[in-house]
Amino acid sequence: MDLQLVWFGLIGLLWAGYLVLEGFDFGVGALLPALGSGDDAEDTEKRRRVMLTTIGPHWDGNEVWLLTAGGATFAAFPEWYATMFSAFYLPLLLLLVALIVRNMGFEYRHKRDDVAWRRRWDLAIIGGSVAAPFLVGVALTNVVRGLPIDADLEYAGSVLTLLNPLAILGGLAVLALSLTHGAFFLTLKTTGAIREDARRLGTTLGLGTAVVAVLTLGWLGLTSGSVWSWVTTVVAAVSLLGAIGANARRREGWAFVGTAVTAATVVATYFLALYPDVMPTTLAGGTSLTIENASSSPLTLQIMTWAAVVFTPVVLVYTGYTYYTFRRRIGTQHIPAAVAVS
Amino acid sequence: MGSLDVARWQFAITTVYHFLFVPVTIGLSAVVAYFHTQWVRTHRPEYYRLTKFFGKLFLINFALGLVTGIVQEFQFGMNWSDYSRFVGDIFGAPLAFEALLAFFLESTFLGVWIFGWGRIPEKLHASSMWLVHIGTVLSAYFILAANSFMQNPVGYRFNPETGRAEMADFLAVLTNKVQLVTFPHVVLSAYMVGGAVVMGVALWLLRREAGTDDEPLYRRAVRVGAVVSLVAALGVVVSGDIQGKIMTEVQPMKMAAAEALYETTDNAPFSVLSIGPLDGSEATRIIEVPGLLSFLGTGSVDGTVDGINDLKGSERAMAEKVVERYGPDVAPLVLTDDYTPIVPVAYWSFRLMMGLGFLMMALALAALWVTRGQGVPRSRWWTVVAVVGPLLPIFANSFGWIFTEMGRQPWLVYGLMTTATGVSPSVSVAEVWVSMVVYTLLYAALAVVEVKLFLTYVHRGAEPFVDPAEHGDADEDAPLQFAY
Numbered sequence: 057m058d059l060q061l062v063w064f065g066l067i068g069l070l071w072a073g074y075l076v077l078e079g080f081d082f083g084v085g086a087l088l089p090a091l092g093s094g095d096d097a098e099d100t101e102k103r104r105r106v107m108l109t110t111i112g113p114h115w116d117g118n119e120v121w122l123l124t125a126g127g128a129t130f131a132a133f134p135e136w137y138a139t140m141f142s143a144f145y146l147p148l149l150l151l152l153v154a155l156i157v158r159n160m161g162f163e164y165r166h167k168r169d170d171v172a173w174r175r176r177w178d179l180a181i182i183g184g185s186v187a188a189p190f191l192v193g194v195a196l197t198n199v200v201r202g203l204p205i206d207a208d209l210e211y212a213g214s215v216l217t218l219l220n221p222l223a224i225l226g227g228l229a230v231l232a233l234s235l236t237h238g239a240f241f242l243t244l245k246t247t248g249a250i251r252e253d254a255r256r257l258g259t260t261l262g263l264g265t266a267v268v269a270v271l272t273l274g275w276l277g278l279t280s281g282s283v284w285s286w287v288t289t290v291v292a293a294v295s296l297l298g299a300i301g302a303n304a305r306r307r308e309g310w311a312f313v314g315t316a317v318t319a320a321t322v323v324a325t326y327f328l329a330l331y332p333d334v335m336p337t338t339l340a341g342g343t344s345l346t347i348e349n350a351s352s353s354p355l356t357l358q359i360m361t362w363a364a365v366v367f368t369p370v371v372l373v374y375t376g377y378t379y380y381t382f383r384r385r386i387g388t389q390h391i392p393a394a395v396a397v398s
Numbered sequence: 399m400g401s402l403d404v405a406r407w408q409f410a411i412t413t414v415y416h417f418l419f420v421p422v423t424i425g426l427s428a429v430v431a432y433f434h435t436q437w438v439r440t441h442r443p444e445y446y447r448l449t450k451f452f453g454k455l456f457l458i459n460f461a462l463g464l465v466t467g468i469v470q471e472f473q474f475g476m477n478w479s480d481y482s483r484f485v486g487d488i489f490g491a492p493l494a495f496e497a498l499l500a501f502f503l504e505s506t507f508l509g510v511w512i513f514g515w516g517r518i519p520e521k522l523h524a525s526s527m528w529l530v531h532i533g534t535v536l537s538a539y540f541i542l543a544a545n546s547f548m549q550n551p552v553g554y555r556f557n558p559e560t561g562r563a564e565m566a567d568f569l570a571v572l573t574n575k576v577q578l579v580t581f582p583h584v585v586l587s588a589y590m591v592g593g594a595v596v597m598g599v600a601l602w603l604l605r606r607e608a609g610t611d612d613e614p615l616y617r618r619a620v621r622v623g624a625v626v627s628l629v630a631a632l633g634v635v636v637s638g639d640i641q642g643k644i645m646t647e648v649q650p651m652k653m654a655a656a657e658a659l660y661e662t663t664d665n666a667p668f669s670v671l672s673i674g675p676l677d678g679s680e681a682t683r684i685i686e687v688p689g690l691l692s693f694l695g696t697g698s699v700d701g702t703v704d705g706i707n708d709l710k711g712s713e714r715a716m717a718e719k720v721v722e723r724y725g726p727d728v729a730p731l732v733l734t735d736d737y738t739p740i741v742p743v744a745y746w747s748f749r750l751m752m753g754l755g756f757l758m759m760a761l762a763l764a765a766l767w768v769t770r771g772q773g774v775p776r777s778r779w780w781t782v783v784a785v786v787g788p789l790l791p792i793f794a795n796s797f798g799w800i801f802t803e804m805g806r807q808p809w810l811v812y813g814l815m816t817t818a819t820g821v822s823p824s825v826s827v828a829e830v831w832v833s834m835v836v837y838t839l840l841y842a843a844l845a846v847v848e849v850k851l852f853l854t855y856v857h858r859g860a861e862p863f864v865d866p867a868e869h870g871d872a873d874e875d876a877p878l879q880f881a882y
Contacts, residue, residue, distance in 0.1 A: 108882040113509035116464070120501040126471050127494035134486020134562075141475025141482075142822040148472055149833045153840060156465040160844060163461035166882045167851055209483075211824040352487045353557070353564040363495055371502045378506055381518055392877040 059357035060347040063132035064334065066364060068327035070128055071196070072320040074121035075189075075230065076237075079319050080312075081111040081118055083238015085158060085185025086231075088178055091242065091253050097171070102388040103250055104178065108162065109391070110245040113382045115162060117375060119155070131360055135209055135350035136334045143203060143211035144195050147218060151191040158184025169394045189234040190227040194218065197226025200276055200326050202344075205337035209345060222275055229272040232265040233296075233322065237315040240299065244308040247387035255303055258311070262300035269296065269318070273325055280336070285328035292321035401827040402818055405477040408834040410803075412469050414796050415841050419463030421795050424534045424585060425592015426456045429626060431527035438524045443863035444615045451860035452596060452619075453527075457512065458852050462844060464505075469837065471497075477830060481810055481820030484731075487564045488554050488571060489544050496540035504533030516866060516879035538585055546577035548811050549802070550648045556724050556814075563814065579644055583637040586630045587755075587795050593627030594758055595788040596620075597765055599856050601775060602784035607859070608774040615860060620769050624762040627791070631759045638752075639694070646695035649812060651709045651737065652805035655744035657691045661705040666691040670749070676742045678706070706738055713737035716813055731815045739807040747801035754794035761787050 084107050092104035130137040141148060161181035165174055201222050204213040239258035243251050273289045281289075299314025330336070335345040343349070351357065399407075430452050437445035471493060474482050482489075507529040514523045547554075553570030554563045565571070600619035607613055646653045659666060660678040668690035669683035689699030696703065704712075717732040761783050768775045775783075810817040866879065 105882055109513075109878070112882045113513040116505035116509055117502060119468075120497060120505050123468065123471055123501055124494070124497040126475075127490065127497040129490075130471075130475065130482065130486055131490030131494040134483055134490055137475045137486060137490070138479035138482040138822075141472060142477075142479040142824050145476055145822075145825050145829050146832070148476060149836060152469050152472060153836065155468060156840065156844075159465045160461055160847075162882070163457065164847065164851065167458065168854070210479075215829075352490070355568075356487050356491055356565045359491060359565070359568045360494060363498060367498050371498065371506075374506055375502070378510055381510065382513060386878070386881075387875075389875045390878050391881050392879070 059354065059361055060132075060351045062361060063128070063351070063357060064327070064331065064347045067125060067128050067132065068323055070121055070125035071327075072323040074118070074125055075192075075234075075319040075323055076316045077118035077121055078115070079189065079230075079234040079237045079315075080241035081115040081238070082185045082189045082231075082234040083236065084108070084111045084242060085161075085181045085238075086189075086235055087238055087242070087254075087257070088182050088185075090257060091239070091250055094249075099388070101174070102391050105166070105391045106246055106250055106386050106388055107242065108165070108181075109386055110242065112162070113378055116159075117378065119159070128360070132352055132357060133334060133345075133347070133350040134352060136345050139205060139209050139211060139335055139345055139350075140195075140199065143205075143213070144198070144218065146215045147191050147195055151188055151195075154184040154187040154191065156184075157181075158188065166394070185234075186231065190231045193227035193230030194223045196230070196323075196326055197223045197272070197276070199335055200280060200330050202280070202336040202338040204339040205335060205342045205345065206339060207341060207343050209343060209349075212339060212342070222272070222279075225268060225272045225275065229265070229268045229322070232261065232268050233315065233319055236261040236265045236296075236299075237312070237319060240303060240308065240311040240315050243303065244312050245385055247385045248389075250387070251385075255306070255308075258303045259300060262296065262303065262315075265318075266293070266296055266300070269293070269322065273322065276325070276329055280329045282328055282331070285325045288321045288325040288328060292318050292325060295321065399827075401825060401830045402821045404827060404830040404834055405821050405825075406817065408477060408830065408837065409473065410800075411834070412466065412473065412837055412841070413803075414799065415845075416463065416466040416470055417795060417799055418792055419459055419466065420534075420538075421584075421588035421591035421792060422459045422595055423456070423463045424531070424538060424588035425590070425626075425630075426452065426459065426595055427527060427531040427534055427592075428589060429592050429596050429622065430456050431524065431531050432622070434524040434527050438520050443865075444618065446866070447615060447860040447863055448619055452599075453511075454855050455595070455599065455852060458848060458855065460508070462848050465844075466841070476833070477822055477825065478820045479822035479824070481815065483562065484815055484820070485547070485554075485563050485811060487562060488547060491565070491568065492540040492544040492547075492571070496537050500533045500537035500540065502533075504530050504537065507533065513878075513880055535585055538588070539581055542581050542584055543572050543574065543577050546574040546580055547571055548809075549580075549806060550574055550576040551811050551814050556728070558724055558727070561727060563811070575644055576641075576648060579637055579641045583634060583641055584795075586633040586637060587791065587798065589630035590627050590634055590755070590758065591788070591791045591795065593623045593625070593630060594762070594791045595623070597623030597627060597762060598784045598787035599623075601765060601780055601787070602856065603859050604769070605775055605780055605784075612860065613774065617769050617772075617774075620765055624765045624769075628759060628762045628766070631755065631762070631791075634755060642694045643697055646703065649806065650704050651706065651713060651739065652744065652802075653691075653695050654704060654706045654709055655739045655741050655805055656748040656801070657703075658741050658745045659691065659703060659705045660707050662702060662708045663705060664692065664702050665689045665700050666695070666703040668694065672745075676745050706741070710737050720813065731819050732813070734808050734816050734818065737808060739805050744801055744805045747797040747804065751794050751797040751801055754790045754797065758787065758790040758794070761790070 088104055092107050094100040094103045157180035161177040165177035198218055206212045239254045239261055242254035277286055277289055295314045295317040299311045302310035333344045333346050334350050337344045433445050433449040437449050507526040510526040552574050553567040555566040557564045597620050600616045604616035604620055658676040667686045667688045670685040672683045674682055692701040692703055693699050720732045721729045808816050810820045
């Protein structure tokens, strides 16, 4: 089998896994002000702790999907990794800052019983959780849309090239989808008022997502789509509408599955529109990066394939185990008194 | 500064900073896992309290190690895209393995450990911290394999068609002889750090709590920390000695720079300290040990150690041979004016690495001595030991890395690619400056926050024992034992 194609597909899967998994924890983080504001200060604090505890055991593992996507790109398509990471220099810097402050927020917020301290880390969590999916969307959309890449496979644009309307729309689509996905995750994992509020907000967010996602995928489809990318576009749209419907009928599991499928099929659409390029050029006389000219040697691809075949199932098993272990719904009554130092 | 210099400074700053937390993570995860296992085995409250206490300190540290590690993986592509293109075929694989085998394990089971109190069987709970630890060690293995390739490229072949180094033998990359000795050296240094952190923190609390019920608790922690640190240190010395000999063989220039040895010498001495510019002119060596450098480098006091002046020529010859073999296209990759690293940096970082390490060993011995029986360290100097103890091996680690990386210069991949040719051509100086300033300011701010938080938690000491068995979990609405 053609291993270049296999690795193109696997990297697509890693991105899909990333948007499906970290997507909901981005959503939960970004919805802190919307769903984590209660009747009084104490209620607000408890609600926020409930929300953060639902993603507590998972966000760190979820983020590894991004690192693995990066590492796999480096190993399987070094030229793609090199061109993409140097082209998206400033957006990636922002993404890293967003992830850093957000992760520190998760870890440090509860470490001091001090209102000002917690508010600052809340801002870090919210800001990071909004910025990161937006930036991921901008980057991925630019990859598919095409960028000025010269004959030496070097990026020849500037940071302004990256801020084109389609890419910004793509950023908003990933952000909106993460918010919806996060809201549906909360309906599934919480009890009480948060669950109800998340359900109501989820409907609004879902409809908003439908608009930006359809616009993004439609625009991408018209410029660089294939038959198969239109098929996945339709699947994405149908699953999103199904998710909104399931949410309205309090079928929380199905609503969450629906947005998960949407996230995965959005990535599939991107990758199908991209194939056989990995980074098309918009420059006359430039060279597009393809799965052929960007890839590693056959030996490296073989080694990587064996590693993926052997170890991915193991990872999936223990990841599944954690979701099973922490499957219980959480409500404000489960939140213990703060144990942090003041 | 051009983008090359700024990118190098950025790599230095972000990597040294990242590696302040890495050894603590590796070492402390093992000690916490040990305490946790002891708790599960004996159900003695002191082990529960030590697990919880050092577990919190571990997490405060882990957060920073994690976030600064993400920057590392992105940095190769962002700042060093030509390097990534040239060696990605070989260098990328260990990074992908690291993510797949180590990061998932570490992150997932850390989540299980943090939130597992009262929610999973206790044996599984203790095992989850061991799995975190195994993840950190695996991670070290793969990233060190990648680094060892840069010190001593093996298992590759140059492909003139693509102009890249390509994988020829992955097993050879993973069992690089530099790797096989660097890995134990680095992991044992991390245990040394983990032990030292436990020892230092507990020493401070032992002095404060002397005479209270908590005295035995902290005495035990001091002794566990000191023993871990000492035993690990012995391994660090042994592996470091072997490493010196391998380095003399594969990177003789680095060894010569470590002693600022300009002329090839038999029975070469090792200077403990010196005064002067270390540029080959008159230098005053203080406390010179005859034959020691020869011994470190060759295993015999009479061995010949090549000097910088001769090695300059042989490095150039090595580079010219590469050009001869692979054609003029590779000339820009390997030819440069001077093949000498910055000698004072190599000389001093080498001494600081060893000196701080040996000092730590002395402090650990002293701590064991003073806490024997019912002993309590009374002198106020022990406060200094408590603070300095953990910092010594952490900085020894930093200097070790500064030595090994700066000693390799001007090479990025030894004998194959100079650092100057690895930088991203499409990234502007302004962009590199922006990212360097952003990282530096952000990292500085986070350092202040983490140190303050760490000290606050140290000051609070181990919490009183609450039997987790009495914490009923039968009631569905009972509060969780841990929540964010």
